[in-house]
Each structure stands twice: as C-alpha cells, then as structure tokens.
Amino acid sequence: MSDTLEAPAEPKQGIIRRLYAWTISWADRPGGTWALFLIAFAESSFFPIPPDVLLLALVFGARDKWAKYALVCTAGSVLGGILGWLIGWGLAESVAKPLLGLFDPDGHTQEQIQTWYAEYGFWGILIAAITPIPYKVFTVASGLFHYNLPLLIGASIIGRGFRFFVVAGIIRVFGPKIRPYIEKHLEWWFLAFGVLLIGGLFAIKFFGH
Incomplete structure (x- = not known):
C-alpha cells in the first residue's frame, strides 16, 4: 500500500475562479x-463562465x-446553442442529463423553460435567451424536449443579440465610468426586462380573450 496521499480535489468555487x-x-x-467567439460557443453547451x-x-x-x-459573441453563442440542442436531442442519457444535473441539479430551470415554451412558444424561448437563465441549460434542455430547432435559432439570434449588443452599446456610450455599475447589476437588468416581457405577454393573452 502506498504511503502517498492524493491531493484533495480543488473546490468547485476555486475552479470557477480560475476559469473566470x-x-x-x-x-x-x-x-x-x-x-470571445470560442468561449461564447462553449458556454452555450458546457462552459460555466458566461461570455459577457x-x-x-x-x-x-x-x-x-x-x-x-x-x-462575434452573438454568432458564437447561437452556433454553440445548436450544438447544445444536438447534445440534448441525440445524447440524452449519456451527456445531456448528466450535464443538466450539473448546472440545474433541482430541475427548476428546466421546468421553467417547459412552462414558458408551453405558454408562449417562440416568445417563451426568447425570454429564456435574454434573462439570466444559464443558456447552456436552455439549449440542452430544448434538445432534450425536442423543441423546434429553427425556432430556437431564431429566438437565440434575437435574444442573445439583444443581450450582447445592449451590453456593448452601453459601454460604448458611457465608457469606463459605467463599469462598476454594469458589472454589479447587469443580470438584474436583464431579469427585470424578462419580467416585463412576461408581464406584457400575459396581458396580451389575458385581455385578448
């Protein structure tokens, strides 16, 4: 029996910090x-750090x-999203479910995606593409649930493009002085927008009857 001991595995948060x-x-x-392109591509299916x-x-x-x-960020993210969909569609048991278990262990995000898709269709996918929901969970789950791929691509182009162009455009206009604020509150901005979008869709559906 060897007297040497294996080094303990690096804590998950330590790995995340190094990747960041x-x-x-x-x-x-x-x-x-x-x-930027490759990180945006990889983040759409398995990489933990968002390209933002x-x-x-x-x-x-x-x-x-x-x-x-x-x-560039939008193109990488959308193309990577297609890979994520293919993983969910074709490698459900071997790759997709273990991957979703890693990033969404309680399944709450997957349930939310199913609800939005059932209620709002294309607009539900668009909400998921804009809000802080991990995009990799969204794309892989979409393939796992056999959601329409062209619909996913269209919503991803609009949603991810909106997200990245808004972020970059704000920096272009306001410059370095906005940096502390945008880094601290970025996800809240998009979450608030998603809530407003959901509210608008609900109002249209409710008052349209």
Missing part, C-alpha cells in the same frame, strides 16, 4: 476576438469595436 480569471485574461492577449465577462473587458479596451465584439 483565464477568461478575462484573453482581453490582454493576442487572439482575444477568437477567444470577456465581452465587457474587450469593449472597455476598444470601445470603437463594440459592434464587432457584440456580433
């Missing part, structure tokens, strides 16, 4: 634009390129 720092580091390295953090850093460093970075 690695993601941010691409803002000061060659290939930052490609890194690198998008923020890149736009703060080159505000005149805000639209380019937002477009």
Whole structure:
C-alpha cells in the first residue's frame, strides 16, 4: 500500500475562479476576438463562465469595436446553442442529463423553460435567451424536449443579440465610468426586462380573450 496521499480535489468555487480569471485574461492577449467567439460557443453547451465577462473587458479596451465584439459573441453563442440542442436531442442519457444535473441539479430551470415554451412558444424561448437563465441549460434542455430547432435559432439570434449588443452599446456610450455599475447589476437588468416581457405577454393573452 502506498504511503502517498492524493491531493484533495480543488473546490468547485476555486475552479470557477480560475476559469473566470483565464477568461478575462484573453482581453490582454493576442487572439482575444477568437477567444470571445470560442468561449461564447462553449458556454452555450458546457462552459460555466458566461461570455459577457470577456465581452465587457474587450469593449472597455476598444470601445470603437463594440459592434464587432457584440456580433462575434452573438454568432458564437447561437452556433454553440445548436450544438447544445444536438447534445440534448441525440445524447440524452449519456451527456445531456448528466450535464443538466450539473448546472440545474433541482430541475427548476428546466421546468421553467417547459412552462414558458408551453405558454408562449417562440416568445417563451426568447425570454429564456435574454434573462439570466444559464443558456447552456436552455439549449440542452430544448434538445432534450425536442423543441423546434429553427425556432430556437431564431429566438437565440434575437435574444442573445439583444443581450450582447445592449451590453456593448452601453459601454460604448458611457465608457469606463459605467463599469462598476454594469458589472454589479447587469443580470438584474436583464431579469427585470424578462419580467416585463412576461408581464406584457400575459396581458396580451389575458385581455385578448
């Protein structure tokens, strides 16, 4: 029996912090634009760090390129979302369910996505694409539930594009002075928008009868 002991596994939060720092580091390295695309792509199915953090850093460093970075981020996210859908659709037991168990262990987010889709269809997918719901859970669950792929792509282009262009555009207009506020309250902005959108859809449905 060996006297050596294996090092304890690194706590999950420690791994997340390291991945966050690695993601941010691409803002000061060659290939930052490609890194943004690949991180946005990967985040749509399995990577835990949202691409917003690198998008923020890149736009703060080159505000005149805000639209380019937002477009790159949107393209990567939408294409990665297709991969996430395919994982849910074709690899349900081997990959999709374990992945969803990692990022949504209680299944609450998946239930919310099902409810929105059943109630609002395309608009329900759009809500999920804009709000702080982990996009990877949204795309993989959509494939698992066999939601319409073209519908997913269309809603993702609008929802993710809205999110990233709004973030980059705000930085372009207000500059560094907005940084502490946007980093602290970004998700609340989109959550509030999602609530307003849900309220509007409910009102249309209720008063339309």
